[in-house]
Amino acid sequence: MVSIKDIARLAGVSASTVSRVLNEREYVRSEVRQRVLDIVKERGYVPNHAARSMVLQRSFTIGVVIPYLFNMFQRQLFAAMEFFLEQHGYKTQFFFLRWSDSSEQAFLRRLKSEALDGIIFVHELDNPSIYQYIKEINLPVALCTFERSEFGFPAVHIDEESSARLATEYLIQHGHRDIGLITGEHFTFGRQREEGYKKALAAHGLSYNPELTIRATSYNPEAGRAGMLALIKRKQPLSAIFAATDELAIGAIKALYESGLRVPTDVSVIGLDDIDISSFTTPGLTTVRQPIFEMGKKSADLVCDWISHGHTTENVEQFSTTIVERDSVRSLN
Amino acid sequence: MVSIKDIARLAGVSASTVSRVLNEREYVRSEVRQRVLDIVKERGYVPNHAARSMVLQRSFTIGVVIPYLFNMFQRQLFAAMEFFLEQHGYKTQFFFLRWSDSSEQAFLRRLKSEALDGIIFVHELDNPSIYQYIKEINLPVALCTFERSEFGFPAVHIDEESSARLATEYLIQHGHRDIGLITGEHFTFGRQREEGYKKALAAHGLSYNPELTIRATSYNPEAGRAGMLALIKRKQPLSAIFAATDELAIGAIKALYESGLRVPTDVSVIGLDDIDISSFTTPGLTTVRQPIFEMGKKSADLVCDWISHGHTTENVEQFSTTIVERDSVRSLN
DNA sequence: TTGTACGCGTTATCAT
């Protein structure tokens, strides 16, 4: 492997000079600069990453913490992040976290040993001690799709409750009264979306029927399918379903068809997220859109800003959501 | 940041001893060992990654090269890889490649500066010079979902042609004669799957109608939808479609419904890959299954084996594929 | 404008 010393020797200068050239500092005669550059190119020299991070005490790496079984929504999110992080000059290191304490502990160890320059959380942690640790060492961080105001971290998110309310009210406005909910028991957003559903009901004088709520252990299609099947078994009057995520909705639609119920003829379904695949389901899924790409960009910007300009408090950005009308909701009016 | 020297000082020993304890080498009195371990734990010391890689000349990192817009099949694949790579003690560094030469050049630069211990390609490269470079520096590598026998790299893949033939013959066995193909113009596997389709036709005395073939610019649902729409416009007799990937199939089904055609009543559809979502489409997608998880594991094993035991030639593993019967194909018999 | 010397945190080698 060719090192800075090799280049220096070849160019007849010292390593410091090569370093100066490479880092575009002043005080280098332009003819020397050119000679060095030529040799660098000729030999295909590239600075060693480990050595740089050691002396600079920086890793040029930003960690992105995501669930091990990331869903399609998160997939779109972190593809966007990686893209913008690279534009900012950072490598992206993904941390796939399982929903367990030991997994979080392992993450903490890796965190310490890798000297990350910053972190983006796309995954809400169970254990607040990790947030606490990050705050203590003052590590630049941004939260994406949730927030924790008690730590004062920059965050980008949507108003979960209002978005869920938007979805539920769409159903109500289309004449639905017996509206079921499929959400998940984990994560704050699942509870917030449930809350939005209840508020929509209350605001329109509809009573909340606990028999119509399913709290799944996960947010994927399989959980949606199982949840819907369980809901059907309860034999409550039901004309529409609000699924807290699009993946849940996709599973619910599947279960409905398996049970001989057509969507939206017999039961209407609305989701929340607007993942890629939602426009390709049959029927197309009516849902509430989160601006995924923009949120990914913004969270990348937030960490990078913190790294270069220091932490400016009060930068929690709330993105707005909109209804995307497709074909999974029938109007009863 | 607490370093090995701090621990040494605190324990009243030298840094070498701490290092020996941490790396579980012999020649350390057990009482000293215990004292060091206690302090390490108390201070939460974790070895610095950059320093280790510098002295060991290893990064403990394996690069995984995937398309920037990875599909759901690849997503499942590299989640599996990350899992097994971590078990082998390696970090995973993802390289999202765009389909362009400049993107490949940028990859080459990163490759040099990061001193990877190995690479897994889940993405076939356009430019053979990169494979050439890797071969020259003898960097451990494994190919996943394709192979390049001219370089003698270990690889795991399926028999693309036979798998496509399997899918097409399934259609033929169910009485279909007018069978369309939607594949992609990029990547070897797209052409191989086309070849399998043609061979199946020929083997059963069916003539190949070029009007029934669509070569999309991509392999995602949107491309499948556009391809199917174009195919319908040609107004050829058509009772079934072989889509070269499940994502293509999902888009094709969508287009069919949009055009007032029902699946499988009017047109049957079969895919290839068996991605997660395929069991949740309506109707459930009949397809050919690639053993995704096993392939991810095997390719991780292959690089790790090369790293630890050197390159054993002739380790190209071909996984077999099987038909997964769901509801998107109608029997005409 | 350029070179020398040192240090970043760790491990391996050699001496004790």
Add this chain to the structure above:
DNA sequence: ATGATAACGCGTACAA
């Protein structure tokens, strides 16, 4: 069984 020292490749303060 343990410690001192050199080395990995780079950036920077300081000397020249």
